[in-house]
Amino acid sequence: MNTTEHAQQTRLLTPAELAVCIKMFREMRQWSQEQLAAISGLNVRTIQRVEQGLSASLDTRRALARAFEFEDIDALNKPFTIPSEEEFKAEKEKFDREHVTLTATPLTTGKQLAKLAESCTMDLSEPAFELTREADETFAMLVDYFRDYRDCADAYSETQKFEIYDEMQSHIDALKALGVSLRSATRKVQVKWGLEQDSKPMPASVLYVVAFPLGKEPEQFATPKSAGIRL
Incomplete structure (x- = not known):
């Protein structure tokens, strides 16, 4: 693509152009x-309407920009450079290098979460x-609780763990009542532990x-493959 063709693509997006971009980003x-x-x-x-090329409000475009982590949430309400097929391919390859796609497993019981916490080093x-x-606040309390449990799970007897299961279950149920569902x-x-560059990575x-x-x-x-993982 030459400079002139690229410049012509920088403009306010029509509903049809927005549909193409949103589908590509998704x-x-x-x-x-x-x-x-x-x-x-x-x-x-609303997502279906946008991807069908129907009109989208300013707030809808802002919400989509925020979902795709644009620095400027009004980016889709301003002149926008439509990525070429080559640019999109390069961006997708970059995204795939930097991200991992995981299966989202329903997380519905306190016992299930406790067992996951026991088996994982970090979260x-x-x-x-x-x-x-x-x-x-309820989600934060649940996260704090299972992190505390993970750090000292070995100190609990199998009988005592039932209290842990019940406490985690109460938080999961409270979230469900608030319209929140958990996936794990x-x-x-x-992982490299310590600051020494020649230290061996540990599983x-x-x-x-x-x-x-x-x-x-x-x-x-x-x-993201590398993110703010909590020990």
Whole structure:
């Protein structure tokens, strides 16, 4: 593509052009329409309308820009450079190098979460959409609780663990009542401990606990290969 052709592509997006861009950005991340809806806070019907080339409000475009982690949430409301097929391919390859796609397993019981916490060395737990204050606090309490348990699980007898299961279950149930559903995934990583550059990487397992809107849970989600993993 020459400079003139590229310059002509920098303009306010028409609804049809926005549809192409949103679908490309979504598929690049291997997100379903339902997952994009959950992450953006929009409903699936709105995502479908946008991808069909129908008009989208300023707020809808802002929500989509935020979901795709644009630095400027008004980027889709301003003159925008439509990526060429080559640029899109290069961006997708870059995304695939930097991210891993994981299967999202339903997380519904306290015992299930406790067993996951016991089996993993570290975790990355976060909501995939904007929670209400009450749901945010409940999710934070659950995360704090299973992290504390993970650090001292060996000190509990099998009988005492039932109290742990019940406490985690109460938080999971409270989130469900607030319209929040949990999904989990695990993956193996190699971690270097300490600051010495010549130290050997050690195997570790990472637990992901992710909150989605109830009824809009994805089958998979993508996450950065290197991220703020909590020990």
